[in-house]
Amino acid sequence: DAGVIQSPRHEVTEMGQEVTLRCKLISGHNSLFWYRQTMMRGLELLIYFNNNVPIDDSGMPEDRFSAKMPNASFSTLKIQPSEPRDSAVYFCASSFRAGARNYNEQFFGPGTRLTVL
Amino acid sequence: GDSVTQMEGPVTLSEEAFLTINCTYTATGYPSLFWYVQYPGEGLQLLLKATKADDKGSNKGFEATYRKETTSFHLEKGSVQVSDSAVYFCALQDFGNEKLTFGTGTRLTIIP
Numbered sequence: 001d002a003g004v005i006q007s008p009r010h011e012v013t014e015m016g017q018e019v020t021l022r023c024k025l026i027s028g029h030n031s032l033f034w035y036r037q038t039m040m041r042g043l044e045l046l047i048y049f050n051n052n053v054p055i056d057d058s059g060m061p062e063d064r065f066s067a068k069m070p071n072a073s074f075s076t077l078k079i080q081p082s083e084p085r086d087s088a089v090y091f092c093a094s095s096f097r098a099g100a101r102n103y104n105e106q107f108f109g110p111g112t113r114l115t116v117l
Numbered sequence: 118g119d120s121v122t123q124m125e126g127p128v129t130l131s132e133e134a135f136l137t138i139n140c141t142y143t144a145t146g147y148p149s150l151f152w153y154v155q156y157p158g159e160g161l162q163l164l165l166k167a168t169k170a171d172d173k174g175s176n177k178g179f180e181a182t183y184r185k186e187t188t189s190f191h192l193e194k195g196s197v198q199v200s201d202s203a204v205y206f207c208a209l210q211d212f213g214n215e216k217l218t219f220g221t222g223t224r225l226t227i228i229p
Contacts, residue, residue: 004160031215042221043161043206056216091160097215104215108160 002026004094004109012115018080021112023092025073032075033093033106034067043091049075050097082116089113119144123207123220130197130227138192138223140181140207148209150174150183150190151217155204164192164205199227 005024013019025032033048047057052069060067064083069075079086093106124139142150149168153161165174170185179194190207207220 033215033217043219045216048215050215093160095215104210105163105166106215106217108162110158110160 004092004107006090006092006109006112008112009110010113010115012117013082014117015083016081017116018078019082019086019114019116021077021079021090021092021114023075023077023094023109025075025094026107027073029094029096029107030072031095031097031104032069033095034075034077035091035093035108036088037091037111038088046077079114082114084116087114087116119148119209119211119218121207121209121218121220124223126204126222127224127226130225132199132227132229133196134227136192136194136197136201136225138205138207138225140190140192140220142188142190142207142209144188144209144211146211148211150181151208151210152179152181152190152192153206153208153219155206155222157203161206197225197227199229201225202227 007022031050034046037043046059047067049069067077089111091108091111093108095104095106097104120143122141151166152164154164155161165176167174167183173182181190181192204222204224206222208217210217
């Protein structure tokens with residue numbers, strides 16, 4: 001089975017440009033998580049969805065960031081306009097949640113390394 | 118709120134040495150505990166987990182025991198290999214909540 005797929009793997013852009021990161025969930029999974037990883041701040045949860053509905057977006061840095069799930073298997077994270085401080089590795093992860101369980105394993109994609117010049 | 122504190126890195130060991138990476142947590146409920154590993158250039162992978170007190174998670178020679186009395190989940194391996202070089206993250210997940218709270222990560226380098 002294919003794992004979580006992210007594209008692009010690397011993105012270099014100039015300050016002020018719009019950036020769109022893409023993620024395809026593992027087939028059958030219904031929860032989607034976007035993380036950002038930097039040396040300074042470590043791994044931060046930006047937002048997560050369950051059944052296409054945003055559940056917690058408290059980690060989204062500011063209005064320049066937006067995330068969507070246009071369908072059950074796909075998500076985008078958009079940054080507009082981008083700034084140099086947005087440079088980071090962005091991961092998405094998916095899991096399957098069925099009611100209240102004692103844990104839900106998250107499966108991570110390989111990440112998108114974003115550089116904003 | 119929930120938090121995870123992990124041993125600061127980086128950690129450098131010789132091959133076949135004993136490894137311990139400390140992890141302690143703060144949580145209001147009864148969390149599940151995890152160790153994730155990130156190899157260079159890759160995403161995180163689940164290494165092992167424990168879902169209740171006194172459970173021992175194990176995988177690939179690594180072990181960690183859920184200690185509720187000390188709120189700890191220390192990662193151990195008896196004999197490390199060069200291929201174990203990676204960044205290791207301790208994490209917790211509250212019951213019924215999908216959100217993972219991660220520690221800062223510990224970079225481990227094993228030298229031959």
